Amino acid sequence: MNYESHMLLWENTHAQVRQIQYVEKVNTDVEMILGHSAILIVIEGDMNLWLDEIPYHINRLAIFHIGKSAFMHLTMNKPSTYYLLYYKADVVYTDACIQHLHMEHRPFHKNFSCVPTNPIAIDLLMQNMYIKWKTGSFEEHLTVKILFYELIYRIFHELTEEQGKPHPIDLAAQALMYMEQHMDEAFTMQKLADSLTISSRHLLRVFKARYDMGPQQYLLQRRMEVAKQHLQKNEHTIKAIANHLGYEDEYYFSRAFKKQVGVAPSIYRTTIDTTPQFDSVLSEPLIGECKERVLQMKAQEKIRKQRVLQDIQSSFLQRLLHRTTTAMDKRS
Known part of the structure; x- marks a missing residue:
């Protein structure tokens, strides 16, 4: 700037x-x-x-x-x-x-x-x-x-004068945003660190200091939560869910799911645990949610302005019609 x-x-x-x-x-x-x-x-x-x-x-x-x-x-x-x-x-x-x-x-x-x-x-x-x-x-x-x-x-x-400095961007939150946006891709922590132009060691330090867990652990937990939601809906195959979450191998996904949740995804689907389980980290406002709220609020603001403009135009036309009618009455 x-x-x-x-x-x-x-x-x-x-x-x-x-x-x-x-x-x-x-x-x-x-x-x-x-x-x-x-x-x-x-x-x-x-x-x-x-x-x-x-x-x-x-x-x-x-x-x-x-x-x-x-x-x-x-x-x-x-x-x-x-x-x-x-x-x-x-x-x-x-x-x-x-x-x-x-x-x-x-x-x-x-x-x-x-x-x-x-x-x-x-x-x-x-x-x-x-x-x-x-x-x-x-x-x-x-x-x-x-x-x-x-x-x-x-x-x-x-x-x-370079005395005061711009406030640093929240790198931990940016890392979280990246993972949310690229959850369906297979990416390494090094690629995530590169996207933030920091070292993987620095990424681990700032993320763990903020969320009490490393980014890899967070990504695994988040993917498993999304997987459980899909399994509960029972609308997609396990292979499709695995591919959606960045796993190329259905077998590797099933192993990761069983290690994290305690049962294989096929068994979990039959039991259908309907109790929502969300980590406290997930309460952080995510970029997708923010974007959606921005669009909604801007649309509402646009509608409000259009209504105000319509009211002004309607009022103006009514006054103009009244003046015209009055003038014609006087002439007659």
Whole structure:
């Protein structure tokens, strides 16, 4: 990301703070598509954040710029405190260069992050901004705008001077996503590590630290859970289920299933254990589920906007018809 270009665009930006939310010590999960650009400032706690398809695990003060129309999903691992600041901004075109940069970078639609070197200063800045915002007075809201620009300056100053760093992506969650997306393929842990551009040893370390098991063990358990679901439905042959889960050999799949579950898949199918068995890791929001929710929410938002537009058009036509009728009555 070209931070210098973004700073130049912000220098020519007219911004308006639309809302500041302060959420303190909560365990409530949040899921939404943002109607405005926003800045999320996590003060304390432990949470998982998904921005579109990118996962983060946050346990310290961190700042996230979230672009307009982005999908945000927050899950709390323990009570957390954060600010969510919504704003509306427009770039003032002073010349063709600014217009070109705006079209190229679209700064208010970008997702990026910063772990500041001076978290206390950011915390105090947000406290001051929120107190002034709550007053509702014009004078204090003018001060809020000044403080907002100071926040933007601090973020980009740290990133351009390489003092603050972007928040690292949650590699463990990314590995989990990869396995969910490629469960029907035969792949090695080395291939998984290569997809994340890390070593297999580092992959094992971060995944085990997060989920208390190695990625290979997780993949095996997950495949067996999916296999049990298919066996309970009794719609496919064991060979088809094995191929669907990345096993080329039905015999090898049956051995792995018996070792993990305790009985062969053919016997399991006859007993049909209807009790769902899901590992706690599976409660983690998966990328497929997130994508589906994004599409649903965007479709609902599109329908809502269409209805609003139809209402406006209908109201306009009614007023126009009324005026026309009134004018004709007067003439007659």
